Amino acid sequence: MRIRRAGSLWIVASTAFLAAAPFFLSTYWILILTEILTMSLFAMSFNLLFGYTGLLSFGQAGIFGAGGYLAVLSLLHGPSSLWGAFAAALAGSALISLVIGWFCVRRDEIYFAILTLGFGMMLFTVAHNWRSLTGGSDGLGGFTLPPLDLFVWRGSLADPRHFYFLVLAVALIGAILLYRMVNSPFGLMLRSIRENTQRLSFVGADVRAVRLCAFVVAGTLAGIAGVLFAFFNRIASPEMLHWAFSGKAVLMTILGGSGVLLGPAVGAAIFFVLEHVITAYTTNWMVFLGAILIVLVLAFPRGVLGSLLDLVQRYRGRPRS
Amino acid sequence: MSTPILLQVESLSRSFGKFQALSDVSLEIPRGRLCALIGPNGAGKTTFYNVVSGRYRPTRGRVFFEGRDITGVPPHKLVKLGLLRSFQITNIFPALTVLENVLAPLAVMHGMSFAFWRSLSSQQKLVEEALTILERLGLAGQSHREVSTLAYGDKRLIEIAIVLACRPRLVLLDEPTAGMNPEETERMIRLIHELAAHSEITFFVTEHDMKVVFSVAQTIFVLNQGRLLAQGTPEEIRANPAVRQAYLGGSLDAERA
Numbered sequence A: 001m002r003i004r005r006a007g008s009l010w011i012v013a014s015t016a017f018l019a020a021a022p023f024f025l026s027t028y029w030i031l032i033l034t035e036i037l038t039m040s041l042f043a044m045s046f047n048l049l050f051g052y053t054g055l056l057s058f059g060q061a062g063i064f065g066a067g068g069y070l071a072v073l074s075l076l077h078g079p080s081s082l083w084g085a086f087a088a089a090l091a092g093s094a095l096i097s098l099v100i101g102w103f104c105v106r107r108d109e110i111y112f113a114i115l116t117l118g119f120g121m122m123l124f125t126v127a128h129n130w131r132s133l134t135g136g137s138d139g140l141g142g143f144t145l146p147p148l149d150l151f152v153w154r155g156s157l158a159d160p161r162h163f164y165f166l167v168l169a170v171a172l173i174g175a176i177l178l179y180r181m182v183n184s185p186f187g188l189m190l191r192s193i194r195e196n197t198q199r200l201s202f203v204g205a206d207v208r209a210v211r212l213c214a215f216v217v218a219g220t221l222a223g224i225a226g227v228l229f230a231f232f233n234r235i236a237s238p239e240m241l242h243w244a245f246s247g248k249a250v251l252m253t254i255l256g257g258s259g260v261l262l263g264p265a266v267g268a269a270i271f272f273v274l275e276h277v278i279t280a281y282t283t284n285w286m287v288f289l290g291a292i293l294i295v296l297v298l299a300f301p302r303g304v305l306g307s308l309l310d311l312v313q314r315y316r317g318r319p320r321s
Numbered sequence B: 001m002s003t004p005i006l007l008q009v010e011s012l013s014r015s016f017g018k019f020q021a022l023s024d025v026s027l028e029i030p031r032g033r034l035c036a037l038i039g040p041n042g043a044g045k046t047t048f049y050n051v052v053s054g055r056y057r058p059t060r061g062r063v064f065f066e067g068r069d070i071t072g073v074p075p076h077k078l079v080k081l082g083l084l085r086s087f088q089i090t091n092i093f094p095a096l097t098v099l100e101n102v103l104a105p106l107a108v109m110h111g112m113s114f115a116f117w118r119s120l121s122s123q124q125k126l127v128e129e130a131l132t133i134l135e136r137l138g139l140a141g142q143s144h145r146e147v148s149t150l151a152y153g154d155k156r157l158i159e160i161a162i163v164l165a166c167r168p169r170l171v172l173l174d175e176p177t178a179g180m181n182p183e184e185t186e187r188m189i190r191l192i193h194e195l196a197a198h199s200e201i202t203f204f205v206t207e208h209d210m211k212v213v214f215s216v217a218q219t220i221f222v223l224n225q226g227r228l229l230a231q232g233t234p235e236e237i238r239a240n241p242a243v244r245q246a247y248l249g250g251s252l253d254a255e256r257a
């Protein structure tokens, strides 16, 4: 009980900090926070599959990128509506995940990973080679961001602070959805699949259907994160779909703690803050960032947040529910 | 009217390549009768369970459950009909808590696999049902422990708890006491006895320990090299020369002494 209360206190405090940040942080840090929140949503969607369901997807970036492209395409060829762009990306990434997932959830472990990698490469190739539609390797830019139309109030997404609020709101909605999900009976199915797929199917569960649902939810959230990413950078580019970009989600999740809801967010924060601090001092930042990440992963075997929660638990002597 | 015969197996065979793991086995399990399947290592007991529970297809033969042909029906459909099995090698959800190990099959049974917006811990009915099962097995006090941290004997009980959560009518228990120390074995046997006596569940158990088999089973089937060698009450089995031969007299006599 006490852990619960302390935990919710932390969550309320960090949400309050994030909501108030634009009023006291410099634009530079607001931009970094925007990046962190976008990647948090992406990595959390990945973690629903990896940390909770035990499925390692290297195709997550493919769906992330597809969401970005779909939103930009809808702005270029459709109405200049923010909600229209989001709706197009949401429907598109849900559909793509449904098709990809239908094939992938039939296999376990490394075979699942390879299948998702294969589909990710196909999506990357489409974005890279279909020049007339996607602009090829140059990416797809040249769109104007629509106004942030909240019906009672109109903001401008060109203003980094307004854009930040949009990203914060979307990331929070995603996090709440995931929170409800992992603490529901469905969430228990996911963890049971991670622990022992065969045993769960022996008690009568339709393991494939459960996995497919998780895949579609994760893919849709990744697609939405892709919209935020493309809008933030004012371009949708093929790198977004590359499997190396999925690797970022893997890294952030393992760094922060897989199987912990906010682990990937903590991982994303550590990653971006380190990156920005180190690049200020040296051009060889990759070497230092790599070294620090290695130390962190070795020092926190269950991820930074995961290991900290374990520690708190050991002191309080009650298992996490 | 429910049939008195719960499980009926007709000339069941299963081969792996050229090897006949099971040949022409026919038997009947009456409802409510505690039956045991015994036989030396490699006799085909686990294979028999694998075929009956739908994990493997038989090469030949038929299986009927409550009069209905279930040959080749996959395990998850058999669960819905009430035919469950436990595993010789402990097969549970290691990093989940004791309670969650029982809640998972219960959620499936209650058709809640896809309920993603409801909170699991506020599902009173589900949690109560899980705790009732755990109490019956003497595990309620440990409901929040991760099962990977339990003693071996308790892990084997989780196996039983998962099976009970599926509201079975027939349970195939594959060596429920495998690897247990004498006290754990004793506790497991008492439990099976009690469950068999005070519930609608029929148990069909394989077991190595002859002492255990002869003390609990009402009917014993003896399997040897894939064939059914004998069947009968413990007394009949004890007196059966073919069985004594298969066991070289050893364990049966030792049990008597």
Ligand SMILES: Nc1ncnc2c1ncn2[C@@H]1O[C@H](COP(=O)(O)OP(=O)(O)OP(=O)(O)O)[C@@H](O)[C@H]1O
Pocket (backbone or CB within 6 Å): B016, B021, B039, B040, B041, B042, B043, B044, B045, B046, B047, B048, B088
């Ligand atoms: N999947 C399989 N592929 C090939 N051979 C198998 C397979 N499963 C079982 N066998 C063989 O069938 C025979 C019977 O095995 P089974 O596991 O049914 O015996 P058992 O009576 O359960 O033995 P134990 O008492 O050791 O558990 C063994 O010789 C085994 O090697």
Ligand SMILES: [Mg+2]
Pocket (backbone or CB within 6 Å): B045, B046, B047, B088, B174
């Ligand atoms: Mg066996």
